Amino acid sequence: MHETPLTGLVLSGGGARAAYQVGVLRALAKMRREVLGPRARMSNPFGVICGTSAGAINAAALAAHADRFEAAVEVIAKVWQNFSADQVYRADSLGVIRSGAQWLTMLSVGWLIARWRKARPRSLLDNDPLAELLQRLVPLERIPLVQQQNQLHALAVTASSYTSGEHYTFYSMLRPVETWIRSQRVAVPSDITHTHLLASAAIPFVFPAQHLDVPGDPGWFGDGSMRNTAPLSAAIHLGAERLLIIGAGRMQEPSGRQIMQMDYPNLAQIAGHALSSIFLDALAVDVERMKRINRTLALLPESALADTPLRPVEALVIAPSKRLDDIAAKHLSSLPGPVRGLLRGAGVGGEGQTARGTALASYLLFEEPFTRELMALGEEDTLARRDEVMQFFGWDAAHRAQRLAREAARAGQEMLDFDISRPMPDLELP
Helix, strand or coil: CECCCCEEEEECCCHHHHHHHHHHHHHHHHHHHHHHHHHHHCCECCCEEEEECHHHHHHHHHHHCHHHHHHHHHHHHHHHHCCCHHHCCCCCHHHHHHHHHHHHHHHCCCHHHHHHCCCCCCCCCCCHHHHHHHHHHCCHHHHHHHHHCCCCCEEEEEEEECCCCCEEEEEECCCCCCCCEECCEEEEECCCCHHHHHHHCCCCCCCCCEEECCCCCCEEEEECCCCCCCCCHHHHHCCCCEEEEECCCCCCCCCCCCCCCCCCCCHHHHHHHHHHHHHHHHHHHHHHHHHHHHHHHHHCCHHHHHCCCCCCCEEEEECCCCCHHHHHHCCHHHCCHHHHHHHHHHCCECCHHHCECHHHHHHHCCCHHHHHHHHHHHHHHHHHCHHHHHHHHCHHHHHHHHHHHHHHHHHHHHHHHCCCCCCCCCCCCC
16 A cells, blocks of 8 residues: 555656665665564555656656565666666767767768768667666556555656647556646656656657657657656646655755856757756746745635645655766766767866866766765765654654554563562552
8 A cells, every 4th residue: 555645756857867866765765664664665655656757767667666665666776776878878889979979970060961871860879778678677567556456546757749849747547637738738648658768768869759659649759857847746636645856956056156267168068057957947946836835825714725726735855965967077987988988079078176068977977886876875865854754754653653552562561570479569658
């Protein structure tokens, strides 16, 4: 059974940055096991699971094993702990030449030659290996089973249509829900497939778009973070009463951070800035919007609350306490040589504080040293907020109840062990 009240898990996008989410989930699983004991291994704390981009892959993997949540987290963690770029995209020289080199050629004056040769590269990198990984990691055929067991209420993933310009939420649930349509946002009940996941994770320009046969709007779809103006809406529409939101980048920069003077931005810096805007800004804005709505609703009298469809939603946001760009700068050398060469052509390079284009590189650094450090940061950040997490899930109350039960059981045992035939000590009355 999934826990109540119905809790939604929202996993944002961010390519390799999604390793941070896995660290958070590992810390949550450990806390939960400490409180709930063995039953924590089988029940699912998240009835609604929503993901975008790389977060969609993590979300689908969790949902497919919702009947064994803790084991699912460990399986996902094992993949991220031992990641290498060639599990996600072709990182060998031939693969990079076939995709990335041709793509960069199209951006240069060589586009005339490329056109003459009818070369039509679709993306910077070829992510065929990711399709193979999904087959092993995400058994989507189990989704109906865990839903029938009431271990999962709903799974939702998002993608953006290059064909129509609409932002789509594809959701799977047993009980029908009123489909929502907003400005440039459409929700479609669907059997989630690996193609949906590949579409959701198709970082613009970097990975190829995927064709989806959406009823009434078939076409090519890319990363779900694009045009995703309301990342939290799907979980709320699907019935979540509270939300755990895990970001893949800092929600805001600390005041007083010094920015070094730099030369004119290169292609990698501009691309990294654009990707950060796609993956991070919408989530931060939507969280702020939700907080404002909650504050407004708290001021309304009961009679006014009855007349509005809005409802307060409790939320906990966990996001990196450190800049992931800075962490990526330490691990650029972990990238395969052909990929480093490709990115160097776009302007990625340098070391430490002088490194350039690290934001772009951070989305592609599917390499063990980087993903392990991000996972460790996710665990560290979550454990540092232990009291907040315990209160959000109600585990602090469960912990107190368990302690009281143990104390009562111990007291009961002491009463049973008491020897009534033993003489009572003399009491001195005042």
